[in-house]
Amino acid sequence: MAVKVVQRPQLTFWEKLYIPQILCGLRITFRHFFRNLFLHIAHRFGRKTDVRAGVTYQYPEELRPLFSRLRTRHRLMVRGNGAPRCVGCMLCETVCPAKCITIVPAEHPDPDVEKFPVRFDINLGVCVYCGYCVEVCPEDAIRMDTGILDIAATSREAMKLDLHELMNPELRKPVAACGLDFPHQCGVHGGELRGSWEETLAALTHPE
Amino acid sequence: MPELSIDGRKVNVPEGTTVIEAAEQLGIFVPRYCYHPGLSTAGNCRMCMVDVENSPKPQIACNLPATEGMVVETESEQARKDRAAVLEFLLANHPLDCPVCDQAGECDLQNYYMSFGLYDPRFGEQKVKKQKAIEVGPHVMLDQERCILCSRCVRFTDEITKTGEFGIFNRGDRAEVGLYPGETLDNPYSANVVDLCPVGALTERSFRFKARVWYLSSTESVCGGCSRGCNTELHHVSNRPHLNDGERLLRVKPRHNPDVNQWWMCDEGRYGHDWIDVDRLGEVRRRTDEASRRQVESTWEAALDGVGTALSAGGARVGVIASAELTNEDLFCLREVLGAHLGARIALPPAPAGGTSDDFLIRPDKTPNRKGATLLGIPDAATPSAEALVDAAIAGELDVLWVFGHDLVELVGAEKTRAAAVGECLLVYSGTNDHATVSLAHWVLPSAAAVEQDGTFVNCDGRVQRVGRALAPYGDSRENRRFLLEIAARTGTPAREDWNGPAGVFATMAEAVGSFAGMSYESIGDQGAHSAPSEALAEAEQS
């Protein structure tokens, strides 16, 4: 294996003088201080509103822009007929280092799809946001691009997402009504098996 | 005895040996699809092509007789290129099904492709569509697109079961495997084609989408479905209870044993394991009310004390109805603790008449260890039948009747069972599953199933074979051996320190019983060993 020698940065003479560096730091502090002070007062009188005052984001009123490659809450891709694109291959369940994915696959009526998940849970309280599940999926059926970061709950139960929330990231706990037609172990109805393929298959003769 | 060299190593093989077998002797694995040692040679998949010196083109190792002075290369540049080319053709029409294919993870297409694949596919043409998810029989699902036309399944139904359901139809890239018109794949050995199929074209219906194969743990064991004792591998999952509706045993596969079952096993044995997780007895029960015979949950301590007290009462007359489903270790403990020390009379009901059988594997006796019981002298010549024991219990001539596994209602009828249960005699039941006798007993001691403990069975040919512990005992159940030893401690039988594990019990048994003389778990190994013919056995065979 080739060895790469990394040179540690050395302090220059100017930096070693110490006092000037402290003054440089204070300059930044005072710049922010005066900017906040005067601009906030100006904003009060309706002036200079096009210039940002605070150097911090006023979360949650003001959301930070996210980079597109950031890994955020998961979602499951949905086919044109409202069924999940996931084929229940369980590769994400296998690769997940936190073991927080639970999948129960079942037979799909269309032999060209063959398999789908009747149950797909992710326990976000355990997830480490590694993104391996997205990486491994052969169907591009799971993504972490919802931009949802505000994942907080007061109970462990509320950290567990099931098919409803994964297929519709808009949903928040408690999920009031089940909007899924295809057969699934419905968390809204205490895990009982609900739904049928009739409507889902009728919705689109050729699922994508 | 021609001597040939394979990959630079010399080997002497008998006349008529093929190169693939000679390579196997050297521990060199030549990849193959259609070749199977249990079937005739077809030579159609071309996967086993090897380089032979002075041969103008590569040769298939499965159909090439070894000759004197032959020089074979299995890993040469040319051989690897040939395999890549064969794989390229096999995959030309193969669907991208691995995510939904139950074979994924144990698929020879996947495995060989990892080693010899092209990795840069050149086929851009439309794949030929064929039928998917065809239920060809009660146990087997066919996917024609995934089939690589190796014809193993066809040869199996032609040569082994001689039922001839499968055939290959059409030609060229339209060729497909299928059933002859009007046929169903429902012969008693049908699921073996699933093990034979090197790819995911034939899969098990009962295992369909139940789990991925890399979740499975495997334990070597022996089938308990009949007295043949086919060697098996039990596949189970312990850490994902949401799979398979909570049943822990997912599937059973035959294990190669040239002296017992070769590569095969029957469907009845393969799928006869539902009882392991259904209707099991998981807690100790005690009868609280004599009139209504109501039972409540109890503890092992209370049960062992209760039964132990009854057994050690002065002059207690004890009857035991043993079962040929118990392991040798259990039967030996039963014989020593209850028979030798407490003078119990031990009966063993005979196998019910009318069990199906054939001239291949399936035996009429559906219990796995009758031969073992006979070798251990159970029942001995003086012991009455199970029915006579029940009669004695009804007549008040027994103080304790201990039933292992059997349903008395089936043995002696509901009336006698009821009469025995309301009498003075203490009725103790130990077994794995719930049935009519269970609710009539004074004490119910749940036993661990054979797959939940280590032990040995003796098959119909007198071969001693080990059963492996695949699962933890269900619920609160315990191995028969274990609670019998507790009973021994409570009834004053000299405690045997070396009986602590099944291997220890077996060692004692090997000393005490002539048929097992000189045997140990190590010497039995994973392929079994023959027991010495004994006098008891000879007598039993004469009668």
Ligand code: SF4
């Ligand atoms: S992001 Fe990582 S930890 Fe979270 S579910 Fe996916 S694989 Fe598991």
Ligand code: SF4
């Ligand atoms: S890897 Fe993708 S297709 Fe497979 S189970 Fe996970 S989400 Fe579904």
Ligand code: SF4
């Ligand atoms: S047979 Fe093998 S290669 Fe083909 S889809 Fe199944 S696992 Fe994949």
Ligand code: SF4
């Ligand atoms: S179904 Fe399987 S065993 Fe039968 S020919 Fe096709 S690949 Fe071979």
